Amino acid sequence: NAFIGAIETANPALNAYVETTFDKARAQAAASDAKLAKGEGGALEGAPLGIKDLYCTAGVRTTACSGILENFVPTYESTVTQNLWDQGAVMLGKLNMDEFAMGSSNETSKWGNVVNPWKSRGSNAELTPGGSSGGSAAAVAADLCLAATASDTGGSIRQPAAFTGTVGIKPTYGRCSRYGMVAFASSLDQAGPITKTVEDAAIMLQAMCSHDVKDSTSLDLAIPDFSSFIGKSVKGLRIGIPDEYRLDGIPAEIDALWEQGIAWLKDAGAEIVRISLPHTKYALPCYYIIAPAEASSNLARYDGMRFGHRAEGVTSLTDTYELSRSEGFGKEVKRRIMIGTYVLSAGFYDAYYVKALKVRRRIAEDFTKAFQACDVILTPATPSAAFELGDQAKAADPVQMYLNDVFTVTTNLAGLPGLSVPAGLDSQGLPLGLQVIGKALDEGTVLNIASVLE
Ligand code: GLN
Known part of the structure; x- marks a missing residue:
């Protein structure tokens, strides 16, 4: 009821939810109460969640925030959301996003942009919560749900998390089933959560992952206990710092944040190693x-x-x-x-597609080589803090908007896990995120490192 009240109060201004399912939420919550009273229940029993409008939800309109799916009511449930309900989670509603998850500012949604709950110091200008999972990030940041599902094709979990001071993890490609997720780019799309804390990210991810015969790219491998990695010692872990991510024109504050993250990990006993990812410049x-x-x-x-x-x-x-x-x-x-x-x-x-596939292979090989010398890689999550809605330069030139993804697309191309953790504020008081990239299937170490940076 607290979350329903908060949504009713704040959503008209934020536009994070495009559909609410309060009747369903109350029914699920009552069922959870009954279970908990008997000492039963799953890992997420009674936890109120928001669901990105890209996940098919049986009987609940799913539009991917596109006019073409304006009236689409799926008859089936996505595997990821089914997994959440099986663990006792409660659905508050469907969250805004860029149309078909294409965008970095949530401004391409058929249902209008989302407003970031954060504001710059001394300015009343409305900021983007990032995209494409802008609704998910804004809802978590504004306490309009406990956690949310999101999806990441080139950064759509990590960039909005960085812009809203929340945690977002994209697992290894294949960890989560894509069944019932509206497809954007199938070889890059992965489900993942946006949460308040790294520990919540571990709990949510645990519930979302599963092997699924309905998705031929879903991995049939044991899923580790992600929560067991939270707060573990990072002594002796090797942190790779890629030379090629030191880009010209990146604000000094982003570099300072990165240095701060390096210092924190060093203090915690990790070893810092310089690495090279030479094909980075071709990633975008x-x-x-x-x-x-x-x-x-x-x-x-x-x-x-x-x-x-x-x-x-x-x-x-x-x-x-x-x-x-x-x-x-x-x-x-x-x-x-x-x-x-x-x-x-x-x-x-x-000339284009086949060439891009070859470059993709090179980018993946860069990571394989680099991971011989390190256990995780630390980079900034985004090249800036949240920018203003209606940014003219970005609106006039799509390439300016695409540049937002410079630090995030590489992991999708290589299929690796990546996480954004809030690591500080810029001079305007806006949140900034650091990105932790892991070896394939090593979400555990990524969560471990992130729990130290948090
Ligand atoms: N911003 C990127 C794009 O527009 C990534 C989107 C995503 O990860 N879904 O394609």
Whole structure:
């Protein structure tokens, strides 16, 4: 009831929830109370959560914040959300996001932008909570849920977490089932939580992960007890600091935060090692070829026939396709479909798509080599703190917006776990995050390091 009250008060200004499910929440909570009274219950019994509107929820509208899915009510539940309900969690509602998870500011949502609960010192300007999981991050930061699900294709868990002073982890590719998650770029998409603390991140991730026969890329491997890594000694662990992440033009405050993180880990007994990830500079262009290529293919299913928006007053099949898609998709999604279609087309496929796949391999190999010398990698999570909504430079030039993902896309390309932990405030009083990148399947060490930085 406290969370429902908080949502009713704060959501009109923040726009974090696009749909609330309070009746369902009350029923689930009552069932949890009954279980807890008998001394029973799962790991998340009674925990009120927000769900990114990209997870299909049976009987609850799921739009991926796109006009084309405006009226889509799934008949089935995503595996990740089912896992949460099986552990006793309670659903407060569906959270705002960039349309089809394409964006870094939550401004491409059909349902309008989300407002970051944080404000710069001395300014009343509204800030972005980041994207694409802007609703998830804002809801957790503003106490409109205890924790939230999110998804990360190129940074959409970690960047919003960094912008809102929350914790966000993207696990190894395959840890969470993608079944029932609206697809953006299937080889990069991963589910993960946004939470208040690193310990909560461990608990949520534990509940979300599972092997699932309904997703052929889901891993059939034992899932460690993530919570057991929280607060463990980091003595002797080797922390890699990649030379190539020292970018020109990054604010001094970000560099200072990074140095601070290094100093904290050194004090805690970790060893700091310089490493090199030489192909880093190709990561953004590589991501912005592969992600749109896969998106253009995934989004071909929205044809006005099977689900979602269908244009009215059209008589031919081609016109139905064309008009339904023209009306249903927003500008950024159309841009991605055009880029993706272009790089996959005959004549350009080898020059762009195949080249990007080769670069992706090089980026993954960089990490494999670097991890011979270190156990985790520490970097800034974002190149800046939260920026203003309606930022003109970023609105006019999509590449400016894409630059936000400079520190995060590499882990998606390599399939590795990455976490953003709040590590300090900038001179304007805004939160900044540090990123911890781990070896494949080593979320445990990532959580361990993050619990020291927290
Ligand atoms: N900002 C990136 C993009 O727009 C990442 C999005 C994501 O991780 N879903 O593609």
